Amino acid sequence: MATGSMRERVYRSEAVILRRTDFAEADRLLLIATPTGKRWVIAKGARKMKSRLAGHIELFTHAQMMFAVGRNLDIVTQSQIVHAFPVLRTDLTRLGCGYYVAELYDRLAAESEENPLLFQLLVETLQALDGSANPELTLRSFELHLLHILGYRPQLHYCVVCNELLTPAADRYSPTLGGVLCPRDRTADPAALSMNEPTFRLLRYLQAQPVTAAETLRISPATRQEAATLLRASLRLLLERDLKSAGFLDHLLSSQ
Numbered sequence: 001m002a003t004g005s006m007r008e009r010v011y012r013s014e015a016v017i018l019r020r021t022d023f024a025e026a027d028r029l030l031l032i033a034t035p036t037g038k039r040w041v042i043a044k045g046a047r048k049m050k051s052r053l054a055g056h057i058e059l060f061t062h063a064q065m066m067f068a069v070g071r072n073l074d075i076v077t078q079s080q081i082v083h084a085f086p087v088l089r090t091d092l093t094r095l096g097c098g099y100y101v102a103e104l105y106d107r108l109a110a111e112s113e114e115n116p117l118l119f120q121l122l123v124e125t126l127q128a129l130d131g132s133a134n135p136e137l138t139l140r141s142f143e144l145h146l147l148h149i150l151g152y153r154p155q156l157h158y159c160v161v162c163n164e165l166l167t168p169a170a171d172r173y174s175p176t177l178g179g180v181l182c183p184r185d186r187t188a189d190p191a192a193l194s195m196n197e198p199t200f201r202l203l204r205y206l207q208a209q210p211v212t213a214a215e216t217l218r219i220s221p222a223t224r225q226e227a228a229t230l231l232r233a234s235l236r237l238l239l240e241r242d243l244k245s246a247g248f249l250d251h252l253l254s255s256q
Contacts, residue, residue, distance in 0.1 A: 008069075009068060010067065010068050010077070011066075011069075012064065012065065013064075014034060014062070014063070014064055014119070015063055015064075016033045016034075016062050016063075016126065017032055017058065017059055018031045018102040018105060019031040020057065023042065026044075026045050026046070026047045026048045027042055028042070028043045028046040029073075030042070031106065033109065033118075033122055034119060035114065035115070035119045035120075036113075037111055037112040037114060037115065038105070038109050038112075039074075039111055040073055041074045041075065042070070042073045042074075042076065043075075043079075044075060053076060053078075053079055056080065057079055058084070060088060060098050060102065061081055061083070061084060062081070062082045062084075062126065063081050063082055064079070064082055065079045065080075066078035066079075083126070083130075085098075085127070085129070085130040087130045087131065088126060092252060093252045094129050094130070094135050096245070096252045096253075097129050097135045097138070097139055098129060100139060100243060100245045100249050101122070101125055101129070101139065101142055103244060103245045104142075104146065104235070104243060105146075107243065108150055108238070108239075117149050118146070121146065121149060124210065125138060125142040128211045128215070132215050134219075136224055137214035137217055137219060138211055139228075140202075140206055140214070140224075140227050140228065140231060141209070141213065144207045145207075147234065147235075148207070152234070153207075154173075154178060154179045154180075154231075155179025156179060156180055156200070156204045156207055157204070159181055159184075160178050160179040160180065161177065161181060161188045162182060164182050164184075166182055167182075168197045169182075169183050170183065170186075171195050171196070171197075171200075172189070172194065173193045173230045173233075174189040174191070174192040174193075175193070175234040176191060176192075176237065177192075180195070180200070193230055198223045199223050199226040199227050199230065202217075203230070203231075205217075
């Protein structure tokens with residue numbers, strides 16, 4: 001047993017690589033997501049030509065890993081790829097989406113806090129991004145499900161002021177109050193954002209369906225943009241800043 005800890009010295013876990021950076025002469029530091037939270041680990045010698053780990057710790061890879069407990073950082077001793085997501089890693093737009101997903105997960109997931117639902121959502125989102133014809137809508141689905149799992153689910157079915165069942169006439173979204181306002185209470189938040197009916201329907205659909213559901217949707221550019229604006233506003237309020245990857249991703253999407 002590790003000194004002062006009940007953990008065994010060697011353990012196995014699923015992991016997704018969110019970030020990686022060079023360390024020392026031949027090592028890599030990896031920020032990984034696991035069912036028991038995110039954390040930094042070290043892959044010793046991974047930058048050497050003959051390293052057995054090198055091809056198994058690429059960015060966004062979903063792997064089954066073996067770790068040895070270290071004094072400061074746990075050490076990756078083995079890694080077996082579960083999903084490599086080759087399309088995601090070689091298509092620039094999907095890669096931008098991957099960076100956005102990884103950064104959002106990193107900013108909102110607690111370190112070493114067990115949350116298997118959040119990890120499952122991350123894996124399913126990367127799978128969807130790897131194969132979907134609608135990677136942008138997959139991001140909106142990810143944002144909605146992420147907010148739900150973390151306890152910040154936007155209210156899209158009942159007015160956030162009076163709790164009245166919403167109808168398609170609702171046209172104001174309030175990030176501050178946490179959801180949609182009915183026509184009677186549309187002025188309750190002067191900073192509430194305009195929302196068209198197609199966007200309202202899209203958000204409700206994505207919130208209720210798995211992330212793969214975006215695959216079959218045909219949505220206008222205006223509705224896509226408005227949905228992104230509304231959810232980004234909620235995330236900005238929560239994070240108190242914009243994500244670094246958002247600007248890069250917007251540039252990629254606008255150039256398509």
